[in-house]
Ligand code: SF4
């Protein structure tokens with residue numbers, strides 16, 4: 001299948017905004033404002049405005065939706081960059097058109113993860129100074145300090161990666177780009193020389209390699225789950241299975257995220273030729289595969305906790321088995337998995353829209369699962385003497401607003417960035433112009 | 442809002458006298474004579490110096506300075522030079538070389554300070570020589586005892602005035618020097634002294650040398666507890682904590698096969714291997730070198746609540762909303778005339794501990810973490826009647842709580858343990874048999890059978906090395922908080938189990954009593 005896309009198509013989103021653009025922008029702005037008000041309210045009155053509380057004699061959970069969504073955003077982020085790095089490293093040309101979208105999603109989602117931490121803190125004003133001045137010591141022992149390190153590292157790596165490929169694109173499309181933003185482009189092209197392209201290309205390759213190697217080790221394969229799994233007194237968290245579970249959840253939700261953003265662009269700018277069906281087909285397949293792994297890890301956890309559980313594990317798994325919310329999360333991953341499998345084996349017709357909806361299901365499922373994971377860890381702490389202390393956790397509207405706010409910010413981020421730079425690599429279109437894709441998996 | 446007027450300590454004392462007929466205990470003024478015992482174990486021969494140089498050249502500090510300091514410290518401890526001389530020789534150089542901070546610095550290197558804390562104290566049946574008292578600010582304790590492999594808060598400079606900065610600086614050096622002197626650099630070891638192998642690595646300690654470090658802690662006789670929560674009430678008053686912040690807490694539970702209610706008094710365990718300290722991303726949570734108390738620096742804490750998550754005991758309480766200014770003022774006022782506040786160089790406010798860290802009293806603003814501080818304002822008060830006591834200890838009508846230096850065989854808690862042991866081995870009383878549900882395979886169980894008194898620590902399986910030693914019934918794995926009868930009901934004591942909610946009531950977070958809930 002050959003693509004009919006022209007470089008011209010890529011700058012189409014950068015023209016004057018259309019009606020749909022304005023509507024989405026307005027909605028996202030409202031979402032952001034709601035968050036701003038809610039957060040201002042929280043700053044004013046303290047975290048008392050949440051339903052978080054002290055675990056132990058207070059009967060509450062001290063980490064909740066904020067930490068759940070932090071984990072969720074990091075998951076989406078690190079899967080995004082993996083798609084892009086894999087496309088480059090393994091020359092999966094099919095995915096090149098979504099590579100930049102994935103990179104941008106990584107940058108945006110990492111920022112939102114960072115923001116969730118800020119929102120979660122009791123004293124965000126002290127965050128930078130307190131952390132920096134003790135960093136040389138705490139980096140030895142505090143998983144939270146490790147998180148900070150790794151997220152910063154990823155941010156820098158992704159940013160570098162993105163800018164490497166961006167410079168050449170901006171240079172080549174320079175005359176087609178809106179004049180009003182000239183200063184921005186001049187900045188992007190600072191000391192650019194077309195000869196640097198092969199070097200940039202090689203650097204990008206090495207960075208991809210670094211990302212592929214580090215992502216599973218550091219982000220959801222390591223540092224983020226370590227935040228939980230190194231706590232022996234929280235049976236829902238403790239143990240080596242936590243990391244693989246996190247990684248599979250991250251990857252499956254990231255595929256869903258990339259598909260979702262790509263689909264929106266495809267719809268709005270009629271990019272059927274730039275972002276063809278086969279990309280969604282492929283991403284859906286990977287999403288299903290990682291989702292399957294996630295389900296398999298869940299199964300292991302349930303079996304271990306149900307057959308001959310230790311006293312501290314038993315109540316958690318028992319609750320999971322009887323919790324509708326948990327099964328909702330499982331269903332939101334399992335049903336999309338079945339759907340893409342049926343498509344793949346030709347039992348159902350392939351549908352881009354259906355696959356994207358399945359992806360949204362997976363994203364929601366992972367969000368619910370992550371939040372539940374955090375909360376149940378704290379409700380079912382090992383110290384069973386606290387068991388009869390009253391307590392339950394349902395996020396307040398204030399907490400929900402922060403989730404809405406981060407989603408809105410991602411939307412605004414994409415709306416803004418798509419006016420600024422081409423969000424599909426020129427290379428992807430050029431290559432498609434001359435080559436014939438073999439397609440399929 | 443609770444009525445503080447009716448719940449003064451005076452009331453507690455009355456209640457206590459009524460209940461028990463025992464006069465309110467006040468500490469005897471402790472013997473503060475200096476312990477200048479020479480505990481040096483290594484001579485400073487040329488071989489030592491070569492070794493020391495080699496090791497020092499691998500660490501980031503100045504080699505010459507380290508060697509010199511160690512040598513002079515040894516001389517100091519042997520009485521060959523005076524303290525003044527020692528300080529005047531090194532003060533400036535040390536200031537340049539090390540930052541000034543009393544909290545643990547790099548945990549991978551400063552950890553030795555709590556490596557040899559209390560926990561084995563009780564296994565030393567005889568510790569013949571006196572060890573320094575918790576509040577012994579007096580003399581230089583024998584220089585960094587080499588045999589302890591880094592047990593080196595040796596140059597504990599005496600005077601309190603400008604002493605604290607100097608002392609902490611010197612401690613850093615002491616650790617380095619003593620570690621080198623011993624030829625072992627004691628690393629963080631989660632199993633620590635609970636680990637037999639580790640014990641063997643430590644050079645055999647002579648009398649009086651092993652537990653030179655002060656480790657404040659509790660011995661709590663849960664069988665003596667009547668569940669009146671006087672301790673929780675007294676703590677609440679003493680520290681003026683917000684509603685729902687039960688720094689001292691009493692579990693009331695029932696065992697399947699026993700009729701009567703059981704109690705478990707639960708302060709912070711002031712662990713020797715505290716996970717809350719390890720996980721804190723900003724070093725706000727720290728274990729004080731002076732006496733092993735675990736504290737939170739309210740001025741540094743960012744409110745991430747990781748300490749709360751990592752602590753297996755659920756003893757941390759966050760300041761969710763604005764604190765009550767009246768309570769803070771009340772804490773400050775009642776402690777405003779402690780003698781030690783007059784010390785030069787110490788901030789004139791009881792909210793600071795003697796190291797100048799903001800750790801005492803309730804959280805003074807929203808968004809920061811708090812927990813039992815071992816009444817640090819009392820320990821640092823300079824008032825011998827208050828030092829070595831806590832509010833809960835003072836309020837308990839049945840003397841269930843004993844506080845003091847667990848490393849000191851002469852301390853109240855150690856003496857109490859001795860006393861129960863003698864009492865029960867003499868009369869072979871009801872405590873002679875392991876309790877129902879008691880884990881008869883544990884080391885402690887063996888100990889019990891030999892010594893006829895159940896003695897245990899709470900959830901020590903997490904490697905926290907807690908510094909609360911319980912005497913009496915240990916909760917079985919089936920035990921959970923039951924609230925079987927009213928005396929343990931917090932509401933009736935004006936205490937709150939729930940934090941205050943916010944005006945915009947979401948139907949939660951408020952003070953909604955004891956009905957059981959949770960999505961079980
Ligand atoms: S009991 Fe908890 S808060 Fe206290 S020192 Fe131990 S781990 Fe830290």
Ligand code: SF4
Pocket residue numbers: 720721722723724725726737741742743744745746747748749809810
């Ligand atoms: S809440 Fe404060 S004391 Fe606790 S870990 Fe976070 S910064 Fe440290």
